Amino acid sequence: AQSVTQLGSHVSVSEGALVLLRCNYSSSVPPYLFWYVQYPNQGLQLLLKYTSAATLVKGINGFEAEFKKSETSFHLTKPSAHMSDAAEYFCAVSLRNQGGKLIFGQGTELSVKP
Amino acid sequence: DSGVTQTPKHLITATGQRVTLRCSPRSGDLSVYWYQQSLDQGLQFLIQYYNGEERAKGNILERFSAQQFPDLHSELNLSSLELGDSALYFCASSVGGTIHNEQFFGPGTRLTVL
Numbered sequence: 108a109q110s111v112t113q114l115g116s117h118v119s120v121s122e123g124a125l126v127l128l129r130c131n132y133s134s135s136v137p138p139y140l141f142w143y144v145q146y147p148n149q150g151l152q153l154l155l156k157y158t159s160a161a162t163l164v165k166g167i168n169g170f171e172a173e174f175k176k177s178e179t180s181f182h183l184t185k186p187s188a189h190m191s192d193a194a195e196y197f198c199a200v201s202l203r204n205q206g207g208k209l210i211f212g213q214g215t216e217l218s219v220k221p
Numbered sequence: 222d223s224g225v226t227q228t229p230k231h232l233i234t235a236t237g238q239r240v241t242l243r244c245s246p247r248s249g250d251l252s253v254y255w256y257q258q259s260l261d262q263g264l265q266f267l268i269q270y271y272n273g274e275e276r277a278k279g280n281i282l283e284r285f286s287a288q289q290f291p292d293l294h295s296e297l298n299l300s301s302l303e304l305g306d307s308a309l310y311f312c313a314s315s316v317g318g319t320i321h322n323e324q325f326f327g328p329g330t331r332l333t334v335l
Contacts, residue, residue, distance in 0.1 A: 139320045150223060150311055150326030158321070197264060201320040206277030207252060209324065211264040 109134040109200050113212035121220045126170075126185040128215045130198030133179065140181040141199040141209065142172055151197065157181060168192070193219045224248065225327035227312050233333045239300040242330045246293055246314030252276065253295040254315075254324060255287055259308035270295060271318035299332070307334045 114129040132138060139158050143151040155166025162174040172183045181198060195216045199209040224247035234240055246253050255267040266279035270289035281287075284302075289295045299306060309329045315322035 143326075148328075150225070150328050151313075152223075152326070153323055156323075203320060205320075206269045206271070206318055207254060207315055207320050207322060207324060208266045208269060208277045208279060209254075209256075210266065211256075213263045 109138060109202060109210055111198050111200050111210055111212035113196075113198050113215050115215055116213060117216045117218070119218040119220060120188045122190055123187050126183070126188045126192065126217065128183040128196050128198075128217065130172075130181045130183065130212060131179050132181060132198075132200050134200060134202065136202060138200045138202055140172075140174060141201070142166065142170070142181075142183050143197045143199060143211075145195045145197065145214075147194075154183070154196075188217075188219045190219050190221065193217055223325040223327060225312060225314050225325050227310075227327040227330050229330060230328070231331050231333075233335065234302060235335055236302055236304060238302050238334075239298065240302065240332065242297040242299070242310055242312075242332070244295045244297070244312030244314075244327060246295070246312075247325055250314035250316050250325070251293065252315045252318040252322065253289055253293070254313040255281075255295070255297050256311040256313065256326075257308045258311060258329070259305075261305070262308075264311075267297070269318065276318045302334045304334050307332055 142154040198212040226245045252271045267281040269277040313324040
């Protein structure tokens with residue numbers, strides 16, 4: 108069965124610093140991978156997704172993620188953090204034969220200090 | 222605004238009771254998904270419908286049931302409620318019912334069981 112592990116339930120960075128949120132997956136077949144963001148009192152919004160095309164995926168708001176099969180990782184990065192990036196971030200996996208079902212990691216709360 | 226609407230926004234009820242959560246998908250979307258977000262379990266997939274038919278099932282309790290109506294709105298019914306059912310319940314919708322289709326999330330219904 109597939110699963111997702113997000114390392115670090117809380118990450119704090121300074122404004123302008125690099126953002127790195129870690130995600131490792133477990134899957135017996137090539138998965139699709141996603142990053143979602145959740146702002147306080149809102150639903151989830153898709154940041155980016157990996158669908159077996161390019162391994163470096165660019166998303167909205169300056170975020171990108173790199174799929175590394177050898178490391179079973181899909182870490183999310185942003186070169187320079189903004190205060191508006193403070194939110195909870197979820198990594199998710201989905202498989203082709205399971206409808207559109209998303210399996211989420213536990214989430215990482217990102218804080219940005221001025 | 223994702224275009225997915227959920228009602229009610231908040232629901233407070235007592236143990237043993239039954240509630241119904243409602244979701245209206247984005248115009249044109251045929252698939253609806255239900256997710257539960259709790260402190261204990263994180264964000265979990267419950268069930269997916271596509272054009273009125275069940276497409277995928279996750280960790281949905283037997284006390285919970287869902288359906289999608291001909292007008293494509295969906296309802297999640299929770300019965301014999303327990304304290305542990307307190308959570309944020311999200312609905313998402315997509316055009317198709319596969320992982321190729323982006324899911325758009327509603328703002329959620331916060332259920333509190335006292």
